[in-house]
């Protein structure tokens with residue numbers, strides 16, 4: 513089968529038997545390749561780094577994490593590093609920013625990942641919930657800063673630290689981010705308090721909606737969401753919400769660019785429901801399903817997160833047949849024999865720098881911080897770039913000034929484990945391969961389909 517490689521300018525190449533790239537000289541095939549944004553991001557099998565002069569493939573990776581980067585791809589990160597190598601790799605654009613902008617939640621999930629930090633945040637941070645005007649100015653400033661550094665569309669992940677549906681200006685800020693800042697909005701929520709206005713705004717302006725399911729059966733949902741109030745949002749309500757979002761996406765003709773996904777943690781009471789849910793999601797038109805290990809190690813009952821034989825079999829089966837079941841992408845853990853995600857740095861294998869603190873910092877209320885690691889959130893002296901007010905040009909000082917240089921000089925050396933381990937390792941591989949060339953302009957990055 514012919515292998516096609518496409519760069520960020522949309523130029524199409526083939527890979528020949530000598531494993532070199534060649535420009536596709538067939539204009540009919542070239543023109544007929546008209547990938548939708550979802551296909552462009554979800555379908556690649558690998559990314560290659562090529563020498564444009566010789567056609568040689570210098571390295572290839574299949575670690576693409578498309579859902580993690582969507583609506584950007586790993587190509588955007590690789591190209592940003594390439595640009596940075598020409599001047600200053602510390603002066604990269606912010607490519608993605610995650611906003612922790614609403615630290616209150618209507619759920620009381622068992623082993624909530626946000627619990628250890630959000631109460632600390634409310635007590636200790638300057639401001640956790642932003643006024644609308646202030647929020648708008650901050651987004652504008654981030655978009656300006658990144659555009660000046662070659663990134664025209666910053667990925668904006670809105671995920672609260674609680675339930676983002678409950679922020680009263682949510683619909684307006686989603687619209688503003690897209691229309692005024694050209695941002696790629698990613699929205700992560702249980703959806704339990706999603707108003708009609710938010711649904712409309714998401715359907716029209718967002719690029720990725722990911723609904724979190726604490727459990728994937730009626731019983732599991734009720735148990736793991738552990739909602740305190742009498743009025744409970746149920747598994748059936750979540751399914752209805754997903755159907756509604758898919759219908760709205762169709763209404764606005766955005767099936768090719770608005771990805772709708774679901775994420776759940778692998779836990780005992782979910783056992784036996786993974787395949788059934790995959791089928792259900794595929795029929796609805798949902799694009800992706802992530803089944804991940806529980807992230808926290810503060811587990812009440814370790815047996816709850818054991819991967820039974822039945823669960824392992826089901827996850828393997830889903831990885832083999834998710835396309836037949838109607839999904840475009842799934843994520844299951846690579847290692848089925850371990851209970852937690854292991855994010856420890858392998859000794860002596862740390863990247864030279866923490867790239868993610870440059871290209872994907874966190875906006876926690878109005879504080880800009882290096883990452884979402886629990887220790888860092890609670891380390892105002894060493895992990896906070898500063899407070900963002902939205903004043904034009906303030907990001908140059910916050911991201912490039914003395915304090916930023918001092919903060920970043922400690923990372924990743926002082927980190928034992930890393931919340932952005934895969935990103936940092938991948939970006940380091942890209943940097944170290946680019947460093948082999950005096951003239952990085954002879955290098956191009958391509959996604960292989």
Ligand code: SF4
Nearest residue numbers: 617619620621624674
């Ligand atoms: S929905 Fe998220 S933030 Fe809220 S309690 Fe559950 S895990 Fe925590």
Ligand code: SF4
Nearest residue numbers: 866883923924927930
């Ligand atoms: S844990 Fe350390 S290396 Fe990892 S993203 Fe945070 S600051 Fe960077």
